[in-house]
Amino acid sequence: MPVGAAIEIRGLSKRFGNVLAVDDLSFSVPRGSVTGFLGPNGAGKTTTMRCLLGLASPTSGEALVLGCRYETLTDPLRHVGAALEVTGFHPGRTARQHLRVTAIQGRLDPGRSTAVLEATGMTGYAARRVGGFSSGMRQRLALATALMGDPEVLVLDEPANGLDPAGVAWLRGALRGFAERGGAVLISSHILSEVQEVADRVVVLANGRRISEGDMDVLMAAGGGIVVRSPHAATLATALTSAGATVERTADDALTVTGMPIERVGELAAQAGAVLHELRVRTTSLEETFLALTGEGDTAS
């Protein structure tokens, strides 16, 4: 496992009958970071999380959290907090009763329920039955449940679903704070702008396979290329192409360059005697990058 990795997925495959939901997937989630887990509907994100958390058995490969399989962790809720789409609540229980059940099952301090209810803004709803909760309140209770054991790793499946704007802002702050204290977060979401705001790294999945993994900045820069404006665009384009870059002429005086670091572009421009009016990395939105990578017109689930 790489130094600092809290989650390590190695060659993970999961087959349901004839459907290969996850196909030889590998990636890691470092400590002290938020990693976005993106992919279109049915890409295999939830299945990967279920395998990671011992709820589903991998067909092959392994999914490790804190260096071992989830099932082998002692008191796992003290180490890993999870909120999956597949986790639910009994509608007849109150929020506090639900947390009390979780505390007893997970050998946790039941007294922490007050703190996590307060942290998630649910104090006023503690005595209400979950059956009457809105989807946003259910989401907050799921997050409260994940935080009950004061874990060092969070695995969250679509945590922003159903949250109002204030809730989304709270979630963003809470996850950033969690990561800054050294925690590791793996978060799947279809609200790409939210992932872009909060994630340091991104893993993009399509058809069960990883198609990209890396730092958010690098990923978006890679998708956008380098923008160059020069009155000597033709000369510069020839020099850059000869040096191995891919060059697209976007206007008489403008080029988009990919496959070469920005420093090298500047050096080649100087060598070619090309005057530069503009030289910058063109960042794209995560959505543009995501659609380019997956080739989908749909966003992730």
Place this chain on the structure above:
Amino acid sequence: MIRLIRAELLKVRTTRLWVGLLIGSLLLNGAGAVLLLVLAGTAEGRDAGLTPVRTSEDVRTIVHTGAQAFLFVLVLAATMATTEYRYSTAAGTYLATPRREGVVTAKSLAALPVGAVFGLLSGALALLVVVVWFAVKGGGPTLGAPVWIAVAEDGLQCAYAGVLGAALGIALRSQVVAILVVLGWTLVVEPLATSLVPSLLPWAPFAGAASAFGSANAELYSRPAAAGLMLAYAACAWIVALVLERRRDV
């Protein structure tokens, strides 16, 4: 394990199904006891094999109506597992306790006292009906040890039903299917099979083994043999539930 059993009992207590089933069970058993007392000694009662209530053994027969709570216990115990899938709380349970054998065992063991309480209360209610009946009518039999043993036997039969119900719920996962299987087995399959093929009766889990602790079928086995068979059925049910649950994804 005690922690997991506590969690399972808390899950039962924090829902309202058990209240409805307990009330239903008590109403049914109370009405059954009244019916037996009304019929005992009448021509219709004699035709049905009921004798006038004169001895503590006669009272014992009425108290054993409390064991009819086993049907309610089977349903409640099965739903202890099936609601986990109906409301998707199973994932939360296994996130807290990934060792599935621990969860399966805790559910089965938690269903044991739940069933026992249903049986004991139902038996005690039947006994109360008898006491009130003769307090109003006057006379009546002396209550001796056989009566108290009968109440305990009601508890034992229902505790056994609890273990089987929990295992059934874990194995089937579907609430509707589990309830249909419980009702179908106890109300149709067992009565029909044992009446068509009487030699099956000793092997029937409820009409045979469990009822040996009631007023029927006591001649089929010794008490230890009946208890051994019940224990074997409970162990088999637990093993089947465990094997299935360990294999399946949540």
